[in-house]
Amino acid sequence: IALQVSYLRExxxxxxxxxxxxxxxxxxxxxxxxxxxxxxxxxxxxxFFGRPYIGVAQPWTRRQPLRYDTTRAQLAYKLNLSHExxxxxxxxxxxxxxxxxxxxxTSRTRTYRDAIxxxxxxxxxxxxxxxxxxxxxxxxYTRFYMGDNIGSNIDYAPTDFKYGTYPFxxxxxxxxxxxxxPVQIGEVASTSSxxxxxxxxxxxxGLVQSHFxxxxxxxxxxxxxxxxxxxxxxxxRLNPDGMSFADSINHWAVGDYxxxxxxxxxxxxxxxxxxxxxxxxxxxRGAGVSHFLAETLNGLSLxxxxxxxxxxxxxxxxxxxxxxxxxxxxGKDYGIALNIYDCKFVLRINRYExxxxxxxxxxxxxxxxxxxxxxxxxxxxxxVYMLYFQAHDWTKxxxxxxxxxxxxxxxxxxxxxxxxxxxxxxxxxxxLAARNNQLSKGTEVxxxxxxxxxxxxxxxxxxxxxxxxxxxxxxxEWIDLRMPIWTTIRDPRGAxxxxxxxxxxxxxxxxxxxxxGNQTAAQNYALNVGxxxxxxxxxxxxxxxxxRRYTAKVSTKFDLAGFTDQRILQRITVGSSVRWADKAAIxxxxxxxxxxxxxxxxxxxxxxxxxxxxxxxxxxxxxxLWANRMGATFQFNVRNLQEGGRLQAIGVDPDGTPKTYRxxxxxQFILTATFDL
Numbered sequence: 001i002a003l004q005v006s007y008l009r010e011x012x013x014x015x016x017x018x019x020x021x022x023x024x025x026x027x028x029x030x031x032x033x034x035x036x037x038x039x040x041x042x043x044x045x046x047x048f049f050g051r052p053y054i055g056v057a058q059p060w061t062r063r064q065p066l067r068y069d070t071t072r073a074q075l076a077y078k079l080n081l082s083h084e085x086x087x088x089x090x091x092x093x094x095x096x097x098x099x100x101x102x103x104x105x106t107s108r109t110r111t112y113r114d115a116i117x118x119x120x121x122x123x124x125x126x127x128x129x130x131x132x133x134x135x136x137x138x139x140x141y142t143r144f145y146m147g148d149n150i151g152s153n154i155d156y157a158p159t160d161f162k163y164g165t166y167p168f169x170x171x172x173x174x175x176x177x178x179x180x181x182p183v184q185i186g187e188v189a190s191t192s193s194x195x196x197x198x199x200x201x202x203x204x205x206g207l208v209q210s211h212f213x214x215x216x217x218x219x220x221x222x223x224x225x226x227x228x229x230x231x232x233x234x235x236x237r238l239n240p241d242g243m244s245f246a247d248s249i250n251h252w253a254v255g256d257y258x259x260x261x262x263x264x265x266x267x268x269x270x271x272x273x274x275x276x277x278x279x280x281x282x283x284x285r286g287a288g289v290s291h292f293l294a295e296t297l298n299g300l301s302l303x304x305x306x307x308x309x310x311x312x313x314x315x316x317x318x319x320x321x322x323x324x325x326x327x328x329x330x331g332k333d334y335g336i337a338l339n340i341y342d343c344k345f346v347l348r349i350n351r352y353e354x355x356x357x358x359x360x361x362x363x364x365x366x367x368x369x370x371x372x373x374x375x376x377x378x379x380x381x382x383x384v385y386m387l388y389f390q391a392h393d394w395t396k397x398x399x400x401x402x403x404x405x406x407x408x409x410x411x412x413x414x415x416x417x418x419x420x421x422x423x424x425x426x427x428x429x430x431x432l433a434a435r436n437n438q439l440s441k442g443t444e445v446x447x448x449x450x451x452x453x454x455x456x457x458x459x460x461x462x463x464x465x466x467x468x469x470x471x472x473x474x475x476x477e478w479i480d481l482r483m484p485i486w487t488t489i490r491d492p493r494g495a496x497x498x499x500x501x502x503x504x505x506x507x508x509x510x511x512x513x514x515x516x517g518n519q520t521a522a523q524n525y526a527l528n529v530g531x532x533x534x535x536x537x538x539x540x541x542x543x544x545x546x547x548r549r550y551t552a553k554v555s556t557k558f559d560l561a562g563f564t565d566q567r568i569l570q571r572i573t574v575g576s577s578v579r580w581a582d583k584a585a586i587x588x589x590x591x592x593x594x595x596x597x598x599x600x601x602x603x604x605x606x607x608x609x610x611x612x613x614x615x616x617x618x619x620x621x622x623x624x625l626w627a628n629r630m631g632a633t634f635q636f637n638v639r640n641l642q643e644g645g646r647l648q649a650i651g652v653d654p655d656g657t658p659k660t661y662r663x664x665x666x667x668q669f670i671l672t673a674t675f676d677l
Contacts, residue, residue, distance in 0.1 A: 002076040010068040017061040019161070020054055020144070031055065034152045035143070041169050042178045050149030054158055056142045061112040061187060067105070074099040082211075092211035101203040108196040108233060110189070110249065114140060116168070117186035117243060128242045130190035140185075163187065188243040195429075196233020198252055201226065201312060205264075216272050224264040228312040229257040232429050258430070260326055262310030271302045299339040303350070306332045315430035316360065318474035319368045321421065324435055329356045335444075346448040353441040363536050364434035364472040371478065371529050374486065374521055375417055376425045383524065384517045387489070388422065390510060391415055394492055397499035416485045436471035440464065454562025461552040466544045472536055479533075486511045486521065531601055535588060538603030545585035545606040552580045576617040583608040590654030598654040607652050615641040631676035639668040 033055050035048045079094045113130035116123070123129075144158030163186045171178035205224030212219070234251040238244065274280050274297040283294030309329040316324045335350035375387050382389070391411045399407065412419050425432075442464035449457040489510045494503030497515065511522045519527075543549075555577035561570040585606035590598030620635040645666035649658035 004072075004074045004076075006070075006072045008068075008070045008072075010066070012066045014064040014066065015062075016064065017059075019056050019059045019142070020158070032146075032154075035145075041171075041173055042180070043176065048143075048145060048149075050152060051145050052147045052152050052154055053143040053145045056144065058140070059114060059142065060190070060193070061114075062193075063110045063112070064108065066107045069104040070101065071103075072099065072101045082214075090213050092213070092215065094208060094210045097207045099203075099205055101201075103199070103201040103203075105199045105201070106197070108249070109194060110245065111191075111193045112187045113190045114142075114163075114185060115188040115243075116183045117188060118184040120181070120183070122170075126240050126242050128191070128238055129188040130243075131192070189238055189245045191236040191238065194236040194245075194249070196249075196252065197314060198231045198233075199314060200229040200257070202229075203227075214276055216275050218270045219268070221267045222265070225261070226264070226310060226312040227259065227261040228314075229259050230314050230430075231257050235427070253429075258315045260312060260315070262312065262326055262328065264307070264309045266305070266307040266309075268303070268305030272298075272300065273302070274298055274300060295340045296338065301337040301339070302334075303337060304332075304334045313360070316433035317428075317430055318434060319372070319425075319432065319478045320474050321424055322474070323430075324360075324433055325358050327356060327358045327360065327435075329354065331355070344450045348444075348446045350444045351442075352444070354439070356438045356440075358435045359438050360433045360435055362434070362436055362468070362471060363532060364436055364475055367472065367529055367533050367536070368432060368434045368475050368478075371475065371482075371525075372425060374525065375415065375482065376422055383519075383521075385510075385513070385515045385519075385521045385524075387415055387486070387510060387521070388417075390491065390515065391489075394499065398492065414489060416482075434472065434475060437469045439467040439469070452562055454559040455557070457554075457556045459552075459554045461550070463550055464547065465549060466547055467541055468539065468544060469541050471540065472533060475533065476537075479529075486525075526599060531599070535601045535603050538601075542603070545608075548582040548584045548611075550582040554578050571622045573620045573622075574618070576615070579614040579616075581612045583611045585609075586650055587652035587656075588654065589656065594655050601654060607656055609649065613642070617641055625675075633674045635672050635674070637668075637670040637672070639670065640665070641667055643667050 031054070033053055035046065035051050035053060037046050038049050040046050074097065076095065076097045079096070081088045081091045082093055083089065115129040117129065142161060144161070146158050147153055147155035163184075165182050165184050167180055168183040169178060169180050203224060203226050205222065207220070207222040209220045210218070232253045234248045234253050237246040237248045239246050276298075280294050280298050283290045284298065285291075286294070307330070309331070311327040311329070313326050318324055331352065331354040333350055333352035335348065337349075338345070338347040373383055373386060377386065377388055388411065391414050392407060395407050395410050395414070396402070399410075402410075408419050412422070417425075442462060444460070444462050446460045447458065449459075451457075487509070490507035491497065491510050491513060492504060492507045493499045494501060494506055495508050495513075496503055512520050514520050555575065557573060557575035560572045560574070564570060586609045587607040588601040588603060589605040589607060591600040591602045592598045616637070616639050618635060618637045620633055622631070622633050624630065625632050643664060643666050646664050647661040648664050649660070650662050651658070651660035653659050
């Protein structure tokens, strides 16, 4: 009997402020631009005209305290019947293991923005300085200049940005009435993307491994029961200054924990049907074919495993605010293994099939978030045509004496989204997710061949297929509900978006009206939701061509000590490997062909990237230093020997023209030294 009890605490404080090259509220930032403004807002010559810069919109800072406490107890017992003299010895050995685990986890994310922090007459008292849902938003756009105005090329790295006092220019550009005054820039609290999660995970399980009939049959069976209790943080609120968090940030939401539970089961067996049989021993003592067959049968193993899994997760809901179940899975794999010539030749062939139900993430998850921006205020993405804002403005113009509550009720009726639903989709507690089912099946082959102790050879290959089903079911329901409203609701202000002008007699369709951006809602939907969602539905139940179906790898190593008696050469080892991966789709052709406008993608016509191969090599030398008191190994590796550096297309337009690339580094040379003290 063996007993083990353990306790582990992880307590961390993470500070994150990545201005350049990370995602902010407007997506990926840090792109390179050239300042094309010849004049400033005041009409004076722009001293930065023609200079390259990196633009960062609305950067954020995050502080993330985290604490994990884990308590675990494990009890093991081994029953050995193999030494019995009776028939009981065929029942072999059995090891029983039971465990109980308790995990208590708390994590919080506190988001801060760069904003104006001093007082000005034009900033109302108490306004949220880091918000965007009011006309007094103080969040900015920072330009990090990186060169002069000659050639628009990069001359130096961007300088650091520090909080402090800067000039602020504002006013009416059209009338020329501009003002300049100093403002102080600093860090302010933001309720957007500020959250907290408390999770309690209770796990109990057991495992038994048994060896029967002299290790000819080895079985493993296990089960685990998981229960997860979750609670979100209390709604984040600001103090009256509009710049710091109120005490609610340190508390949890009222009410009971949400609870989920599930069971995971696994069972498998390895069968060596011919191991140690008398007829096999007799053949093994022979020579030629009989010896080979006996050794092959003695080293043959048949393998089978089956599992039924449950993955405990934090609560999530779909776009229709329906709670989502936890991810579950079913899997099986079976194959053969061959171990002969005293482990000099080891071959394994395995066939597997895995079905995951309710898997989160993927394209449907991304599209669910995109489609909300047509209806729901969200500081992370608020296009100018957003229906709630436009309906709010035209309703307020029609009824100037109404209160905000009256306006909000009327907007809810017009848009078909109750205020409570809109608020829930804005807060997203629990978080928004889209689930799908994924089936993976394939074959794996692995070979290890060691003819001598000085020469080793390894090879492997895979054939993998993946299928997705059930993706975007909730998204399709949401679109079916919203599309009749999107395409029929009308703006009573007319084409100029101003109530009280002559064109009010001709209300315009909100869906197809441009409100000052570079797209209408309909145009944005067609490009960013409609086309990719149509492609997603076309691929339902079909193999994912974006994955490389076949892969292969071969590696070998030679120790020259086995091939020469020369003292220096005996200390040298050389090796190499070759990796190959099949073609993969990097886009799809359009249903239409140029010069006609391409408005839809054809899921049956993928555009493939060619197959890829990679070659690595190494050279090592072993020696002794300091009068043979310390061993040392110097190794020189060359990775991707075939590469000279290039751009590789990873995305294409529907006509096949590459549009996005990744930088493939040239071959890498790596020198390492290892010392044995």
